[in-house]
Amino acid sequence: MIVQSIITPLRILAASTNQPFRLDISDPAPAPADFNAIKAAQKAMWSSCDYARIGVTMQITGEELAEAANPRPGAQVLDVASGSGNATLAFARRWCRVTSTDNIYAMLEAGRLRTRADRLEVNFQPADAEDLPFPDASFDLVVSTFGAMYAPDQPKSASELKRVCRTGGSIAMTNWTLNGFIGTLFDVLNQHSALPFGTESPTRWGDQSWINQQFSPVAESIEFRLKRFYFRYPSPIQFLEFFRTFYGPVKTAFEGLDDEGKTQLEKEVLSTIDQFNMAMDGTMIVPSEYAQIVIRKAG
Secondary structure, eight states, X not given: OHHHHHHTTHHHXXXXXXXXXXXXXXXXXXXXXXXXXXHHHHXXXXXXXXXHHHHGGGHHHHHHHHHHHOOOTTOEEEESSOTTTHHHHHHHTTTOEEEEEESOHHHHHHHHHHHHHTTOOEEEEXXXXXXXXXXXXXXXXXXXXXXXXXXXXXXXXXXXXXHHEEEEEEEEEEEEOTTSHHHHHHHHHHTTSOOOXXXXXXXXXXXXXXXXXXXXXXXXXXXXXXXXXXXXXXXXXXXXXXXXXXXXXXXXXXXXXXXXXXXXXXXXXHHHHHHHOOOXXXXXXXXXXXXXXXXXXXX
């Protein structure tokens, strides 16, 4: 564990600067986390793939979040780290006035194409989840589907969600949990490409105690519900190739390995799928636990 923490930020940051990774063990004390460098590397990672190909398959999570949040028509809604726009579309379909934000241009374009196809009116704007360009208490609802959880400075992004939500408004999120399929997949990937030093796993956002710690000081109530999203693919191999091509964390992990490492990681990913797979006919039906959270901000 000590070696792993020293070797970070590892391949992802080295790749983003086109510099080889070198370890100097003469000074074992790690430097403080450079969140700006980490965010730059994350941006390069997500920009290198077409995540929308995966995101659109998960639209149901946005729809169910919108139902749980129960917005009034005309509500001002901010979608943070909107990705392919699942929450954006869901709330816009319920006659909310949605501002959809992400720091990846391709993500915003994917959302624009989808809202245009559905003839929905949405305001799209680039934004960093850790530094939202909006005044305090600007929105009735602040939402995120598997988005804000990836910001490296987690307390800061949580503070931003609270800041821009008005008194009496709501913060609604979906976040992967540690013990679900995606959380387990993260663990596998981190054995081959460690998290940058100073960051925590995104699955912390799916932990009820951490959510309570971050949001209970401003909350009138916190509804925390564990749900499942089902990944359905023709085969485990097809899922692996699809995620290896279009899902940034998987793509980056494979690209940082030699042939032997890639073969080993492929075996471990397929073994993880087998651990969760409910299908008995060679296809893939894998439930992945996630937390659906609705926080009512105290008045």
